[in-house]
Amino acid sequence: MVLLVYVDDILLASNDATTISDFTSFLNSKFCLKGLGPTKFFLGLEVARSKQGLSLSQRKYTLEILQDTGFLAAKPAHFPMDSNLKLSRDNGSLLEDPTSYRRLIGRLLYLTITRPDITYSVQVLSQFMSSPRQPHLDAAHRILRYLKSASGQGLFYPVVCDLQLKGFCDSDWVGCIDSQRSTTGYCTFLGDSLILWKSKKQSTISRSSVEAEYRSMASTSCEIIWLLSLLRDFAVPHSQPALLLCDSTAALHIAANPVFHERTIHIELDCHFIREHIQNGVIRTMHVTSHHQLRDVFTKALGCALFTFLISKMNFLNIHSS
Structure with missing residues (x-):
């Protein structure tokens, strides 16, 4: 229990x-x-059950946000952020009242509990809480118009599941134009069910795209190890190695190569950490093509076609749609 x-x-x-x-x-x-x-509503999360599985959404909470901000009758958008948008802390005029922006981003952060599709966009906008500007507010309004298109969308967890743990990791090298830091993104599935995801700016500057990818692999490996221990606490058997999927062949070669050289000495701890779990059979790395890299949703703004394609692979369900 x-x-x-x-x-x-x-x-x-x-x-x-x-x-x-x-x-x-x-x-x-x-x-x-x-x-x-039986649970139907808990801390803003709506729980719906059927013979096929369980659905989690925050439709009521989403509609409250849209109503409070005046976007309940706004024109819907099909994806949360324009792929050509480059936000900076210095461009645009400062908002006269930043309180409303901060409150909106705070509410959107809580909404990411069941809406991984807006995680990257909200993560980017949360970096400008100290001095928000008009372009940042416009981007936040774009997210609201996207939420208007599918307010009841949420996560679906099927009854039948193979319980294979697999994680997708990716990075956007030098994604931040202000600090030149890269963005780490990963998502973890238990079978076909999305159970964990994250989008975060890396704490240090990566000197190459391979280094940024490898740091992302290390972060995903930490989460996988934690999830394996959590499954053991729940008495859920997981005898096979967890899969770690990455689209960087160079990063995968570093994980498999026991020889260190001057190019990888500064990420030696990450190399040792990942390789140890690979040798112990806890994690198995695999290559995935960039087109099927689900983690792109959490590292960069995508166009409508690619965004819709990747979101369709994450087992979303809108029980309120016709």
Whole structure:
């Protein structure tokens, strides 16, 4: 049984109904609780069940954002950010009242819990919270128009799943025009279910695209190791190696090559970390073509066609669509 507590909200999960009933009775003997039955709504997350699986979305929360910002009747957009858009901390006029921008980005950050498709765009805009400018606000409004096109879209977790853990990692070398730092992006699947994703600017400057890719591989490997330990805690067997997919053949060669040279000495710790888990059979690296690199959604702004194609591979579901 798993017990999740957030302030005064409690969520119980178990494969034994008797266990939940006994534990609920014990809690009722100590505290004054109100049981709401099977989970349908929890901290803004809407849960829908069927014989095929479970769906998570934040439709009500999304509609509240659109209504509060006046975008409920706006013209929808088909993707969250223009691929040709280059945002900087110095271009454009400063906003007279930055509070509304900060509040909007904060609400969008919480929305990324079930909307990985806007993770990269929100991550970029969150870098300008201290002194937002008009282009940043315009880009945030573009995200709102994209949300208008599918407010009920969320993640779907099917009942039948092979429980194979696989992670896609990627990087956008020198993606930030202000700091020249690269962007790390990864997403992890359990079978066909997307369970973890991230888009983050790297903490140091990478001197080559291979170094940026390898740092992304190291970050994804850390998350995979953590997920494997979490599966063990949940008594979920995972005997086969977890797959780590990358589109950089150079980074894959470094992971497989035990010889260090001057080009990789500055990322030696990452090399040792990844190679150790490969040799122990915990992780197995694989090459994936750039066209099928799902992690591109989390590292760069994409055009409509490629964005729609990659999003279709992530098991999204809009239960409110016709």
